[in-house]
Amino acid sequence: MSSIKVLIVTASDSASSGKSQDLSGPEIQRILQHHGYQDISTIVLPDDGAQIRQTVQDHSERGAIDWIITTGGTGFGVKDRTPEAISPLIERHASGIVHLLLSASMKHTPFAALSRPVAGTIKNTLVVTLPGSVKAVRENMEALLSNGVVAHAIDLIKGGSGKQVHAGLGTSHTAGPASSTPDHHHHHHHHDGHQAPKPRTLLSHDPSAPVPGRHRISPYPQISLEAALQLILTEIQPLGSLELPVTPTLAGHVLAEDVYAPRNVPSSRTTNVDGYALRSSDLPGIYNVLTWKTRAPAEDVPQGSVFRVNTGGPLPAGTNAVIMVEDTELVSTVKDANDKDLEESQVKTLVQVSAGENVRLPGSDVRTGDLVLQKNDIITSLGGEIGTLAFVGRKEVKVRRKPIVALLSTGNEILDLQSPNSLPNDGWGGIYDTNRPSLQATLEGMGYKVVDIGIVPDDVDSHVQAIAKGLQEADLLLTTGGTSMGSSDLIKPVIERRFAGTIHFGRVSMKPGKPTTFASIPVPDKQGERKYLFALPGNPASALVTFHIFVVPALRKLGGWPVERCQLPCVKVQIQNAMHLDPRVHFHRVVVKATPDGLKAYSTGGQRSSRVASLSGANALVQLPILQEGGPSQLQAGEWVDTVIIGEIQV
Structure with a gap:
């Protein structure tokens, strides 16, 4: 089985044109390598049914490939044509493998029902189509490789009796070409009873082995x-959701429900200024001043009087407008026994106001049933979201944990x-x-x-x-x-x-x-x-x-x-120091300051990984591009570079 040859075909317009990185193909290759497969080749094609069909047909008919795995193009998208390209080529359909793939993914998401996998043989080559997502690929590959399903199938397709696979599987649960992990004997039917979980990777060194036996080259790609x-x-x-009281501790949570206003805000007519409630028919003149202490707001304000109100307070009965304090003059006061002013007695209004002036009507801010915050909104520490919840009277709210x-x-x-x-x-x-x-x-x-x-x-x-x-x-x-x-x-x-x-x-x-x-x-x-x-x-x-x-x-x-x-926000900044490039993406610690000429980044000095002082005061990480062969070895001061903001920008 160690001679099994595998071809991975990625179907993706963006990956084939270089606009995006192929993630699923390399993930399949990684999984196969972890299971001992060594002879693996890869191809990236556009979402072109004819090109996919021709590629799979050519490699199958040559007889040089034992297993072709395609990834991408199996859904219901307009460009998803992989099943249509492969199906006409299949000579013997493997409906059991299709069922295995769907059931493996359906355990994780009902959307797997929208996948359209194809499996079967073309000449002596097994062909299996997988979705394009890394997560789905991982789930499907685990199902295919567990219990030696694919290894058994390929052995039979190549004319074997299956005995070698059975014998190998007697000591191997995750049957790749070179697996040797002790486990139970393999049968076609299921066994009852609990088994210890098996890791999907086992590349690490054995810590119980002598030091000379450790890896000297990392096995991790x-x-x-x-x-x-x-x-x-x-x-x-x-994570799941829970209901929490509306307090400042909600900051950082994400709403797990839509929030609707349970009542009108304001619930009654209120004033939006400090002043005096009166009738719009009241002409400029001298009026007696009423307050909450001298008259109940539910009683009509009598002719010849005004009612003093503060911003946000309700209008008393019998009034329909508010005159601002600035449009009045004090006429007389109520005095105490020592002739000191205690309270306003009379004021003179200087203008006539129209009906509804300086008045907020019920529901003018929020009406009952209005959507005020949406599910998946982030409750920030800036206060706006918590303030909104309190504003509409929500005492508790459902959030993500x-x-x-x-x-x-x-x-x-x-x-x-x-x-x-x-x-x-x-x-x-x-x-x-x-x-x-x-x-x-x-x-x-x-x-x-x-x-x-x-x-x-x-x-x-x-x-x-x-x-x-x-x-x-x-x-x-x-x-x-x-x-x-x-x-x-x-x-x-x-x-x-x-x-x-x-x-x-x-x-x-x-x-x-x-x-x-x-x-x-x-x-x-x-x-x-x-x-x-x-x-x-x-x-x-x-x-x-x-x-x-x-x-x-x-x-x-x-x-x-x-x-x-x-991810943290990434913006363009102008570096103020030359910065050396590296064959890897290099994050250079900097201080970013806002200036009239834009954001400028100043290096924090030596960038050695053990030098924690390079992060003292740093509020950003300049993401330097990879050093290219024949390209410059450093970026010069004045160039604009992508930068991850990790703290408050200085001014």
Whole structure:
């Protein structure tokens, strides 16, 4: 089975023209490689039925490819023509595989019913069509590769008896060409009984093996920044909703319902100025002054009198207009026993006002049943949304739950600043934990609750206990350190080997932050539910940069923010210092100031990933383009560059 040859065909106009990056094709390739497939080739085609049909037909008839996987064009979109292109070529339809694909995706979303997969053989080649989304591709590939379905099918198509596959599957559950993980014996029928969950990746080194056995080259493919962000926003789904009282603590939540006004605002006629309520027929002259203390507002104001009102107050009966204080003069006052003024007695009106002047009618601001806030609106800390809820009298509102974050640092050399534990007296004094306090300050400043798990030493049991605590108490785990190639870097092995987690990416083509890791871990006893983990690099600047680039979008997606609002804002700024380019996307820490000539960015100095001072005062990250062969080695001062804003812009 190790000789299985696979061709991945991506159908996408934008990817074939270079306008967007193909994410699904590389994801299929990654999954296949993880299952031991080695002979894999890829093609990206436009959404052209004739070109897709010809490509699949040519490769099938040559007999050089055992399995063709297409991705994209299987839905009901105008350009989705892959099923129409492939179906006429199929000689033997595999309806069971089609059912397997649909049922796998239907477990996750009813919209999978809109997919139109095709599966079957052309000559001696198995052809399977998959959707274009990374999430759907991952679900479908897991179904195809589990229990050796595809490997068994290809063996039979090639003329085998299936015995080799059966024998191999006697010791392998996730049957790829080179799988050797011990498991139960394979049969065509299902077995009852519980089985421990299996991770979808198992690339990490075995921490129980001797140090010389560790990886010296990372087994995790280095993916692009765009692909990493796409994976995060695809994998993570919002948390559930709950009803909360309308208080300032709502800031940062996302509405989970449309909000309608339960009553008119104002509920009765009110004044929008300070002045005196009267009749529009009252001519300029001298009038007695009535107040709340001297007359009930439900009683008509008599002729020859006016009623003093303040802005927002209701109009008393018998009045239909308000004259402003500025259009009156004081005539006389009520005095006390010592001849001191206590209250207005009479005023002189200087003008005549028309009916309705300076009066707000019932419902003039909001009418009963008006939509005042919409589902998925973000309740900001600026006060407008909370003010609106209070304005219409909503005491409680349904919102998306905000994620709780468990925070921990790893490393035997790390000391807690407030309660340092002594290290062995070997001449090494250790280093203070910078990441936990800085990340906690950032998280709490954004309004997130933080569970501080502390510093975790470099041993497997301590890692297991810390991660288990984080899974129990939080929605997202945030770790720093232990993500590189050291023998004591245990985050990835523990996630995969002790929690059956999936490493969605373990390296990103960026600087700083290359070893950033994003993983999901199944929640015990909760079918299909997962929690998420980010393992950030241990260097302080790397940790904070990757937090803003990756973790903030993840937290926002968990909290129900619209996808287009999940990433921090990115704007063009004019750099004031020359900046060197790198083969990876480089985030240069800067201070952005607003000037009459636009936004200007000033470098914070040396950009070494361990130099946390480069983030002190920084309010933005200049996203430098990738160094191109034959291109300039740096950007010059005065050039305009995309910049991620992480703090308040200075003036």
